[in-house]
Amino acid sequence: GENVEQHPSTLSVQEGDSAVIKCTYSDSASNYFPWYKQELGKGPQLIIDIRSNVGEKKDQRIAVTLNKTAKHFSLHITETQPEDSAVYFCAASMYSGGYQKVTFGTGTKLQVIP
């Protein structure tokens, strides 16, 4: 089955700096890659996603890149702010066995230091 590895597990940056979180996946059948932000005690919220026919996508301070050949994708947050502090999850998704199977990474706890 699909395996998603996510690094680093924790990340501390100064306010205003950039943060990069990297994920790799194993199954080339995965074709949709969402990123979620989870604040303490809450459900994950989608922040950006990318489909396999696209190499890069940007939404204001957040960007995601996808390298299908190498099977890795990354989240980039620029000009970080304290409210960016949260746990971020990457995921790889495919349609398998009649349903959308989503495999999640283990999460990155981002701390933005004011």
Add this chain to the structure above:
Amino acid sequence: DGGITQSPKYLFRKEGQNVTLSCEQNLNHDAMYWYRQDPGQGLRLIYYSQIVNDFQKGDIAEGYSVSREKKESFPLTVTSAQKNPTAFYLCASNVGTVTDTQYFGPGTRLTVL
């Protein structure tokens, strides 16, 4: 105001008891999912349902049961057979097509006393 609601937010259970977690959505989504989240781990799929009156086991279904009598509702029962039920439980839904975002509810934290 569309979205996914889960109740209760916190739930305490004594050993040997069954408990039911509620999940409701008004997004008109066909597919619904239950995940379990443990500290330092990714989300793991318990059960999913693509349509009313149909559901399938996910990766960690043992000790859990579900029903899907209505499109809007997908309750999860944690039975006494689940040996380590203390966790954060998340419900999600989506339209159910090939590449479609899953949207999550706020979660229920279950603690076994």
